[in-house]
Amino acid sequence: xxxxxxxxxxxxxxxxxxxxxxxxALGGSAxxxxxxxxxxxxxxxxxxxxxxxxxxxxxxxxxxxxxxSGLKRxxxxxxxxxxxxxxxxxxxxxxxxxQLNVFADFAPELSPAQRRARYLFLANIDPxxxxxxxxxxxxxxxxVALDTMNFWIxxxxxxxxxxxxxxxxxFIDEGELRDLASEVNLVKGAxxxxxxxxxxxxxxxxxxxxxxxxxxSTFRAPAFPLENVTDPxxxxxxxxxxxxxxxxxxGDLTPGGFRRAAVLGSVMGSFAVESFSxxxxxxxxxxxVEARFRSLSDLSSFSxxxxxxxxxxRDSPRKPYTT
Amino acid sequence: xxxxxxxxxxxxxxxxxxxxxxxxALGGSAxxxxxxxxxxxxxxxxxxxxxxxxxxxxxxxxxxxxxxSGLKRxxxxxxxxxxxxxxxxxxxxxxxxxQLNVFADFAPELSPAQRRARYLFLANIDPxxxxxxxxxxxxxxxxVALDTMNFWIxxxxxxxxxxxxxxxxxFIDEGELRDLASEVNLVKGAxxxxxxxxxxxxxxxxxxxxxxxxxxSTFRAPAFPLENVTDPxxxxxxxxxxxxxxxxxxGDLTPGGFRRAAVLGSVMGSFAVESFSxxxxxxxxxxxVEARFRSLSDLSSFSxxxxxxxxxxRDSPRKPYTT
Numbered sequence: 158x159x160x161x162x163x164x165x166x167x168x169x170x171x172x173x174x175x176x177x178x179x180x181x182a183l184g185g186s187a188x189x190x191x192x193x194x195x196x197x198x199x200x201x202x203x204x205x206x207x208x209x210x211x212x213x214x215x216x217x218x219x220x221x222x223x224x225x226s227g228l229k230r231x232x233x234x235x236x237x238x239x240x241x242x243x244x245x246x247x248x249x250x251x252x253x254x255x256q257l258n259v260f261a262d263f264a265p266e267l268s269p270a271q272r273r274a275r276y277l278f279l280a281n282i283d284p285x286x287x288x289x290x291x292x293x294x295x296x297x298x299x300x301v302a303l304d305t306m307n308f309w310i311x312x313x314x315x316x317x318x319x320x321x322x323x324x325x326x327x328f329i330d331e332g333e334l335r336d337l338a339s340e341v342n343l344v345k346g347a348x349x350x351x352x353x354x355x356x357x358x359x360x361x362x363x364x365x366x367x368x369x370x371x372x373x374s375t376f377r378a379p380a381f382p383l384e385n386v387t388d389p390x391x392x393x394x395x396x397x398x399x400x401x402x403x404x405x406x407x408g409d410l411t412p413g414g415f416r417r418a419a420v421l422g423s424v425m426g427s428f429a430v431e432s433f434s435x436x437x438x439x440x441x442x443x444x445x446v447e448a449r450f451r452s453l454s455d456l457s458s459f460s461x462x463x464x465x466x467x468x469x470x471r472d473s474p475r476k477p478y479t480t
Numbered sequence: 481x482x483x484x485x486x487x488x489x490x491x492x493x494x495x496x497x498x499x500x501x502x503x504x505a506l507g508g509s510a511x512x513x514x515x516x517x518x519x520x521x522x523x524x525x526x527x528x529x530x531x532x533x534x535x536x537x538x539x540x541x542x543x544x545x546x547x548x549s550g551l552k553r554x555x556x557x558x559x560x561x562x563x564x565x566x567x568x569x570x571x572x573x574x575x576x577x578x579q580l581n582v583f584a585d586f587a588p589e590l591s592p593a594q595r596r597a598r599y600l601f602l603a604n605i606d607p608x609x610x611x612x613x614x615x616x617x618x619x620x621x622x623x624v625a626l627d628t629m630n631f632w633i634x635x636x637x638x639x640x641x642x643x644x645x646x647x648x649x650x651f652i653d654e655g656e657l658r659d660l661a662s663e664v665n666l667v668k669g670a671x672x673x674x675x676x677x678x679x680x681x682x683x684x685x686x687x688x689x690x691x692x693x694x695x696x697s698t699f700r701a702p703a704f705p706l707e708n709v710t711d712p713x714x715x716x717x718x719x720x721x722x723x724x725x726x727x728x729x730x731g732d733l734t735p736g737g738f739r740r741a742a743v744l745g746s747v748m749g750s751f752a753v754e755s756f757s758x759x760x761x762x763x764x765x766x767x768x769v770e771a772r773f774r775s776l777s778d779l780s781s782f783s784x785x786x787x788x789x790x791x792x793x794r795d796s797p798r799k800p801y802t803t
Contacts, residue, residue: 197792244664341567344707365688377780379700384667406792416782443793454784457700459739461777468770469520469729
C-alpha cells in the first residue's frame with residue numbers, strides 16, 4: 158500500500174511563458190504532485206486519461222515508482238489546458254482553452270487497497286468529488302490535504318466548505334483565501350478557515366513564499382529566488398508534493414515537522430518552475446534537493462537575540478510621543 | 481555630531497485607508513526615518529517646513545532626541561500629500577493631491593557638523609539634490625543609503641544613475657527595481673544594479689518582506705504578519721530607519737549585521753503601519769521592539785539539515801526522467 162493517495166488531474170498542457178512555449182506537455186495536478194512526493198514516499202495516483210495518453214508518460218510515472226494502477230484509461234482524449242503567463246506575476250495567468258475531454262466524467266473509485274490510504278491529497282477538482290473520495294476511505298486518514306481554486310470558491314462554495322470542514326491541511330493562494338474567508342487580512346482569514354476545521358492553512362504567495370498557519374504556530378517559508386523561471390505551471394502541486402511527501406516519510410506532524418515540510422515544498426516548487434513540464438523535477442538527484450534545502454536554510458537565517466541579549470538601544474532618554 | 485544624517489521630506493499627509501482616514505497627519509520620509517532610527521542612534525534631520533508647521537511636532541521630534549537644527553522653517557506652507565490606499569496591495573496607492581509648497585525650492589545646505597556625517601540616508605527626493613547633498617559631505621561617509629521611486633526612475637533616470645553609482649545601499653520596491661534595471665527577474669536586476677556601485681540592494685516586497693542582496697549573500701527577511709494594518713504610509717522609511725539605525729549603532733557591516741538590520745527594519749516597518757502617522761511608532765517601548773524581533777526570529781526559523789544529515793529519501797530505485 159502506498160503512503161500517499163492523490164486524486165486529481167493528468168493533463169496535456171500547452172503554455173506560453175516569457176521564456177518560451179511548449180505544446181502538449183505532460184502536466185496535471187496529480188502528475189506534478191506524484192512526481193514531487195515520489196522522491197520521499199510511495200504515491201498512488203487516481204486519475205483518468207484518454208486513449209491518446211502516451212506510453213512514455215506511463216513509463217515515466219511507473220519509472221518514478223508511482224503506483225499508476227488507479228490511472229484509468231478511457232475512451233476519448235486526455236484533458237487539455239492551454240494558457241499564457243505574464244512577465245511579472247506568475248499567478249496572473251490567462252487560460253486560452255480548456256478541453257475537459259475524459260475528465261468531464263471523472264468519477265474516481267478507489268480500490269480496496271486505496272481505501273486504506275493514510276495520507277490523502279485531494280488536488281484541485283470539483284469539491285463534490287473531493288468529498289466523495291474522502292468518504293470512500295475506510296478509516297479516517299492520518300492527514301487529509303486539499304487544494305482548490307477560485308472557480309470552486311465562487312461556483313461551488315457550499316460544497317467546498319463541506320469538504321474543507323473535514324480537511325486537515327488547506328493549500329490556498331492568498332487571493333483565494335481572501336475570497337473564501339471574505340476577509341482581506343490573511344491572518345484573520347486563515348483563522349476563520351481554521352475555525353471551520355483545518356489544523357493548518359498554507360497560504361501560497363507565489364515567488365514570495367508561503368505563510369503556514371499551523372495551530373498556534375505561524376511560519377513564513379521563503380521562496381528560493383530563482384534567476385530563471387521557465388514555466389510556473391505545477392508549482393503549487395509540486396509544493397504540496399514535497400510538503401506531504403516529507404510528512405508521510407517522517408510521520409512527524411509536530412510544528413517543527415510542518416515547518417520543514419513547508420521548506421521542502423518550497424524547494425520542490427522552485428525546481429518545478431525551472432523548466433517546462435517535469436523536465437527539471439524528473440531529473441533531480443538527492444544532491445540537488447538537499448543542496449537547495451541547505452540554500453533555503455542559509456537564505457532565511459539570521460542571528461536571533463540570545464537570552465537576555467538586548468538590541469543596541471540608545472542611551473539618552475526619549476519622550477514617548479502621543480498625538 | 482549625530483551618527484546618521486537624513487535628508488528628505490517633512491509633510492502633512494491626508495490619507496484614506498480601508499481602516500479609516502486622517503487629515504493633516506505628521507508624515508514625510510525624513511520624519512518616519514528619523515523617529516524609527518532614533519531608537520537606536522542619534523539622528524540629524526535636514527528638511528524644510530512652512531510657517532504652519534506645528535510646535536507640537538517640533539517638540540515631538542526633539543523629544544525623541546532627533547537633532548532638528550537642520551529643519552529649516554521657511555515662508556509658505558509645509559509640503560502636503562493626500563492619497564487613498566486599496567484593500568489588498570498597500571503599494572497600489574492612489575495620489576489625490578500633492579502640494580509641494582516650501583518643498584518646491586528645497587535646496588539642502590549642510591552645516592559644518594553635518595558635513596562630517598558618517599552615515600547618510602538620502603530619502604526619496606530629486607536625485608540631483610541627493611547627489612548635491614552627498615558631495616557636501618567632507619569625507620566619504622561610512623555608509624550612503626538611498627531610496628527612490630518610479631517618478632525619478634522614469635523622469636530623471638541619468639541623474640538617478642549618477643547618484644546610485646556612489647551609493648552603498650539602495651532601498652527599492654520590486655516594481656521599481658524592474659523599471660530601473662529593465663529586467664523582470666529580481667535576482668538579475670539586483671545584480672545589475674550592484675554592478676553600478678551599490679554593495680547592497682534591499683528589494684521591498686510590501687507585506688511579503690524584503691529580499692536583501694549584499695555582496696555574495698542573499699537574505700529573505702520576513703514581514704511580520706499583521707492582523708491590523710491601519711495606514712501603510714511611512715513603512716519603507718521606517719524600515720530604512722531600523723535598518724540603518726542598527727548598522728550605525730553597532731557598526732557591524734558584516735553580512736550577519738546586514739541580516740539583523742533587515743529584520744529590525746521589518747520590525748519597525750510593521751509598527752509604522754499599525755497606526756496613522758507616528759502614533760504607534762512614537763509610543764514604542766524597548767520591550768515592544770525586542771518582543772517583535774523575537775517573534776520574527778520564531779516566525780522564520782526551522783530546523784536546518786545537520787552536517788551529514790539527509791532528507792528522508794525513499795529507498796526504492798527510481799529512473800530519472802528525460803523527455
